[in-house]
Amino acid sequence: MGVDASQLTTEDHASADRAQQLLAGRFHGAPSLYVQMRSWKYFVVGVEEGYDTTWVFEYLSDIDCRDWLHEALPILTPAMRMFCRERLEPLDARYRAATGPVKPLDAQAGPRPERERWWRDRYPLLIDHDENVELPADWSPAPRRIT
Numbered sequence: 001m002g003v004d005a006s007q008l009t010t011e012d013h014a015s016a017d018r019a020q021q022l023l024a025g026r027f028h029g030a031p032s033l034y035v036q037m038r039s040w041k042y043f044v045v046g047v048e049e050g051y052d053t054t055w056v057f058e059y060l061s062d063i064d065c066r067d068w069l070h071e072a073l074p075i076l077t078p079a080m081r082m083f084c085r086e087r088l089e090p091l092d093a094r095y096r097a098a099t100g101p102v103k104p105l106d107a108q109a110g111p112r113p114e115r116e117r118w119w120r121d122r123y124p125l126l127i128d129h130d131e132n133v134e135l136p137a138d139w140s141p142a143p144r145r146i147t
Helices: 010-023 033-049 053-062 064-075 078-098
Strands: 099-101 122-124 126-128
Touching: 010 033, 010 064, 010 078, 033 064, 033 078, 033 126, 053 064, 053 126, 064 078, 078 099, 078 122
Parallel strands: none
Antiparallel strands: 099 122
16 A cells, blocks of 8 residues: 555654755755645646746746655655655646647657656646746647636
């Protein structure tokens, strides 16, 4: 079955603290594992509900929390890693369902092979679009707009 939070040990929580400390320099601060998990969840929900393109310039920056989680997983104990994966996998599936693959800007290139950090190669399919904000060229075909 799954790993319940009550089953996590002091060692498991210490591994989350270790990840926080080790990744602080590369990610401009030291958010906790739980903050990053919550950030990914809220980001996914926002994409599902219609990404507000007022913040389109922040889109890839918002995805940093998923990069952090990707880098933290190998640092965690097996139990903590399982705990996280059990929560990440459904969120990742929801993100895939609410996004499409970005179109390579080089038309000759063809479809881009999936990278390890696949979430960076996707864009929201539903947007709350401000007509004055230019969408990234690789968000093609154009996302559907909330009316």
